[in-house]
Amino acid sequence: MSLNNHFFHLSLKSKVALSYVLLFFLSSCFLFAAVILLIWGLFVKTNDKSLLQMAGDIQKEYLIGRRFDRHGELIPARDCDPEYLNRLKAKFPGIEIIYIFRMNLRKSYYTVFACHGNAFYELRIEPDGNLFSRKIPIESNLPRFRQYLNQKTAEAGTKNLFFHLIAPDGKSVVSTDMPPSLKNVPEKTFLAPPSADETVSFLDFKTGDAFFRILNLKLPDGNRLVIGQNISTMRERLRVLSTWVLAILLFFGVAGGIIGWFVARHFIRGIERVTRAVDMTCNGDYSQRIDSLDEDAEIKHLMSRFNELNQRTSTLMHELRTISDNVAHDLRTPLTRMMGTLEIALSDREKNMDSLVDACASVSDECYRMKELINTILEISRTNAFPDSLNKTEFDLNELLAEAHELMLPFAEKKNIEFLLKMPETHFHIVADKMKTQRTVSNLLDNAFKFTPASGKVELIMEDTGNSLHVIVRDTGCGISFENQEHVFERFFRADSSRNPSGNGLGLSFVKSITKAHFWNITLESCPGRGTTFILQIPKHSPSKD
Template sequence: MSWNKMLFHSLKSRTVLLYGLLFLVSYTIIFVIVYLHLRRAEQEETDWRLHRIFSAFEYRYFTGEELRNSLIVLPKFSRIPKEFFQHVAEEVAGFQPVLACRETRNRDRYIVFGFRRNEIWQVTYETEPQHFSKERILPEGHTAVLAKDFAQESFGEGARLVSLLMDKNNRILAASPSVEPDRERFRRFHYTHSSARLHYGDMENSRGRRIRLAWKSLPDGNMLVIGLNQHAADENLDRIVNAFWGVGAAVFALSILCAWILSCRMVRGIQRVGKAADRIAAGDYSCRVPLNNDGCEIDSLVVSFNAMTGNTETLMSELRTIADDIAHDLRTPLTRMIGRSEVTVSGNPTLEDALNTLGDNTEECRVMLVLINQMLEISKTESGAIVPERRELDLSALLEHSVELFRLPAEQKGQEIVLNLPERPVHFCGDSVKLQRLAGNLLDNAMKFTPPQGRITVALEQSAREIILRVSDTGCGIPAEEREKVFKRFYRADSSRHLPGNGLGLALVQAIAKAHGGSVGLESEPGRGSTFTVRFPV
């Protein structure tokens, strides 16, 4: 076997390759899911930090003061009571909120910053007791305060924090020191100018490192941009990816090795069956595959293979026996024919001698033709080549007709035939010609082995599930060791070798019975007779 065929066409290699492919696909899917989950978790964490820092700077820009610890920035305006928006609509028409806070000490007090046209307003609302106040804010001079905060405040993020304030023309008004190396990149970044919500995006600095940005337009037209350098997070994620693939490669190599070992063990039984099949193909029909606990499926295959091999060996043995029997049964009449012909030709035969020789040879040919036809009929019936022509018939009438045909020869031999039939007709769907042959062969077999003054009993019974035909005789009986052999072709017991026949009658009976879905059984007691039982399903 070539290496190419062994690697790419054997069952072992295909099993290993399929397992490896499934492993890679499964591992890749798991990796993608884990990677996306980690990336999303990291991004959500970063966006939450950006939102917190952005809100602090935004509050500083509006008020000129630091965000007090007693205030909590609300991420969504939906957490503000509906009554607030009703009061705002009445008091400050066209008010658009941009930043909302709630007191931690007094959870019923809300502070909301927003704009109306180009004006910035601070609206304070208390639910218990209900109180509403508004104040216009002038953020002039707050830019300088914000620039100072950009330079000093890092919110625990260190140098990775990027913060800047730009006007409508993307001109930088104030920025943290970390902006300077990439000042032009920040100016040219594509920002979405909207004060409705906070926007997020990614950009690369001059060193190729990713910066996560959050920005929003302020009511006065300026834009506040906050960013966090993600180099450390990206490196950490890359280390996780490399470790994941490193572990995956090691596990993949180990799993491929295990898959190869398991596949070798799995196909070991199949290989043993293949080697046995090669020996059988070479003519050794005695070869069997031993069971080796290779698994239920392989063991079942071995059992079935051994059973098939046993049947093949039996069939070949029977075929040799049949061939020998046919050769013997044909050799005898052929030898007689040749002898008669040679005697007639070598002498000075008269016309009468020649006619007698031709007549005898014709009779011998007729016997051989009957033998060959019986063999063909049995083979075709057993193989299903001849399908019985099933028609509804009365088995009682058919048996009665068959018995009448044999009654006169039986009386001439001093034998008695007793027929026991049901009172009602026994209807059956079958081939009348073949069933007539079946009954005739059973009667002929019984007459051969029944002595004078003996009795042959033919009985027919019907139940809800089957029809039973029994043919009994009071002959010599059949020994137990020969009962299974009498249905084989050309088999003749020692007690029947002096009687006429070729040993095909009972084989034909069994073939016809099986063709009709039935079976044939034998009960016999030496010295007292035999009973052949044919059962047909209803």
């Protein structure tokens, strides 16, 4: 099995812990690289700034020597009198001003050092207004310049600093003692590639264990000043610092992995409990419930939904067993009667036609009852599963109730039951499945007549409550006990008081499925021995007057 497959077969806890380790490792690597690059960048920037300052001092020493000590302070060109500079540039066109010195006596006097071609000049305007110019012989200053460089090399150490002054043709003009590690390296190696746009450039040079940062400065007379500084000590310090930083980051990486493991254990603990409960449920134990401890909100929600799912599944399994038993009982009774009727007919030796006809009629009645039972079960299931399949149309609810009253009135008269219809004069139209609404009202009335004795009373009432219409079926029958009232809408449920009257226990279940599919509501009020009232609440459609 490949490493990839091994990873995907790890537990979720291990994956979370490894993810934390990987996250800390990548973060540590990024932080380590960022810190080292930042420190190295700051060091290089600081070191280059120091080399540039040193190069500026050496350039002054090379071009002017000690003369600048008697010319006052060195100032930038912006602090000099513009008219003064314009007169110099007009007198000496094409000059490149390098230094400006200012001496403050009773007034400011300026001395300008400029380059023209490869020659270097000292320029100033005398107090009498005359222009003074003098070419500075740089060559005459070379002995003292060499002494100056040697002094700087001695102060820093010959292993740490060296200087070269190289002519444009590549010949060495002035040089100091080279570090031992660079004795055999040609001087031209330290020269940066020639570029007309760059006056200053840097390069790095490594030989053996020594590492040098080298500056190339193009001087006004065309020569190049090379300064090499040994930065091996600083690099070694950086290496030690890198080792410490890496060790610290690795420590935090390992700590992150340990923390990730404990965090994963905390997160996964609740999921493991859910998993164990699911395993028990898969084995048929629907009584499993999970107690929520100190889990996070998401895990608590998962446990709550699992408990709710198991509760509903347990209820459904109980209902399924009950329905199966009831269906078997309700089918077995007519089948038993059919078998008995057929056996009697077959055992009749005279085989007269009247007894055979009676037997066939009895069997036909029982088959019709079984078919009605099965059709009702299927229709309830279909309505619950596909509520959108209702054939909704707009119709007059007043007329539907009047037709139901007219249809059931002969039955009421036959049982000597008073049957009353009470409706408002205003006609109300609703949008619903008319046929199923008729069956709903018919089932409620049939249920009322079934349990109302002779000389009793059944009322069919419609009331306008403002936001909805109430269709009320009230009887003075035997009533329903309080413990049975919450079960009357369940399939095949029969209260004790309803065992004698015929029926399959599906009428009110059918009513409940129709009201639920229409998003209506149905409630009941009942008192044992005083009767029952069913209230069907229908959201009101726009009323219309005759």
